[in-house]
Amino acid sequence: MTDSPEPAKPAARGRTRRFLTRLFSLPRWWPLPVLALTGAAGGAAYGLLVTPEYAATSYVVAVPAKDGEPVAALGFAQAYGRVATSDSTIAYARVAVGIPARALRAQVRTETSPDSPMIAITGTSSRPAEAADIANAVAEAVFVSSNQVAKSTGVQLVSFSQAIPPGRPSSPSARIATAVGGCAGGLLGGLVLLVRPRRRPRPAAASVPAPAGAGDSVERERV
Structure with a gap:
């Protein structure tokens, strides 16, 4: 009988755990620049791909x-x-x-x-x-x-x-669309920071004091 290969669940769990550890180790304000850049990229794509009107x-x-x-x-x-x-x-x-x-x-x-x-x-x-x-x-x-x-x-x-043919489009240009997308992403990032729960510091391990008389008993046993 051939041994069937074990599923790589521990490895997958380890990768997930490392990813979450890195994610939570990032600065608390990381959603703000990420969402601002994402919004700016989306606005730029919209301004470049949409037909001007x-x-x-x-x-x-x-x-x-x-x-x-x-x-x-x-x-x-x-x-x-x-x-x-x-x-x-x-x-x-x-x-x-x-x-x-x-x-x-x-x-x-x-x-x-x-x-x-x-x-x-x-x-x-x-x-x-x-x-x-x-x-x-x-x-x-x-x-x-x-x-x-x-x-x-x-x-x-x-x-x-009477109307005459316009020289410029009325739809927003790529620059304006990029600026609007960046502002929208930054606003969304700010909202995420407001809603995101704050990290609570881990409580320090409290030292348990030794009971009274314990030292005397130890010394007596040595004697």
Whole structure:
């Protein structure tokens, strides 16, 4: 009969014990630099691998009629800002841009202000020219649909500024992504230090005093 080799459990346990010993022997603040460097590396990878995104904005203004009130223009500006991403507006704009309606809706956002009758229509894309085309096409669609009912509403939209192809991407650059990742990792490392339990010093071995009279008895036995 051949002896079967014993499993290397003691060796594995020894390696695990040595690893834990080295880990706990490190300084208490080691998670802070490790997590900060990890976050910075992740941010750098994100900034380098993700496709940059460009944003272009077109502005239109709601103008009241001669006898209209400015308050009406503010209210209709809010309404037309919501209409900018409706199905009818997207269906009109997608013909000019040549993008499917679902994708076009995801690449458009609008902003309005309760203190100003201006509507900001922003188009986003991985190509600067396409971002400007999206913003201008949606603004044109809102402009046409609103002016068709201008006589009944007493408010019409006027093109204030058309979108132009941006020169720089709106998405964060690799440097900014690296800095943000490093800050996030450092913050996480600080939280780990706050939550991590502190090491308690080992209690020193207390010396047990010898009972009284023990020395005398020993000396008597020697005598």
